[in-house]
Amino acid sequence: QICLSLVKLLFYLAHSPLGSIVLLDFQPRQFVMVDGNLKVTDMDDASTEELSCKEDNDCTLDFPTKSFPLKCSMVGKCEGINEKKNLFNAYRYFFTYLLPHSAPPALRPLLSDILNATGDLRYGINETLRAFEKVLHLYKSGLYLQKRPLLLKDYISLKGFRTVEGEDYRCWPSYSHLGCLLSIHSAEEAAAICNSQAQCQSFIVTQQRTWTGRPLASFQSSWTDLIPDTNAVVYIKRSSSSGERL
Secondary structure (H helix, E strand, O other): OOOOOOOHHHHHHHHHOOOEEEOOOOOOHHHEEEEOOEEEOOOOEEEEOOOOOOOOOEEEEEEOOEEEEOOOOOOOOEOHHHHHHHHHHHHHHHHHHOOOOOOOOHHHHHHHHHHHHHHOOOOHHHHHHHHHHHHHHHHOOOOOOOOOOOOOOHEEEEEEEEEEOOOOOOOOOOOOOOEEEEOOOOOHHHHHHHHHHHOOOOEEEEEOOOOOOOOOEEEOOOOEEEEEEEEEEEEEEOOHHHHOOO
């Protein structure tokens, strides 16, 4: 969410009515999330000026660990230097820390491609935004899910119940530090996740939604202490000893 919102912001800056805008003091502390969207807190160090040049050798874009040769345009400006500077800063301050860690396994190669392409400046902001929107579409639609055996049949479902909230086993990347709370596309995907975790004996799907509209599921090591909740469904492994007693 943070990276996509940042890319949309940089897309606007690259195509603004004032021309391509560069953020000269590009640091994470210059941004804040407002209603799920990334905003720039300080535009004092923004500029529409693009580096003047006489030849291509005048257009090297330098960073502490990398340098990129750019072209000198017919009008004596380094082509795309503002856009590329913003994009590489997004790569080194945001993408490298956020992209590799929390996506479903099937989507990680696509995010790795974005990471590598922006890190080498092979993608401009237009290509980067298209790549992010493709990943988002796959994520929201569930098209990233690989064909696998149907596992939900191995669970008993109890509609209108949930377990009492409390600490349980933890997983990554969880929306709660007290347990294992993950977003899912469907109960079938939740069953596959539960089967992949040795501690998991049950999971609860609620009406809670993430920013993409995906429901949240809480994965738990037991199913004791059920309480009524018309907005929840508990799924319990048939193979568990507790399930047999049920």
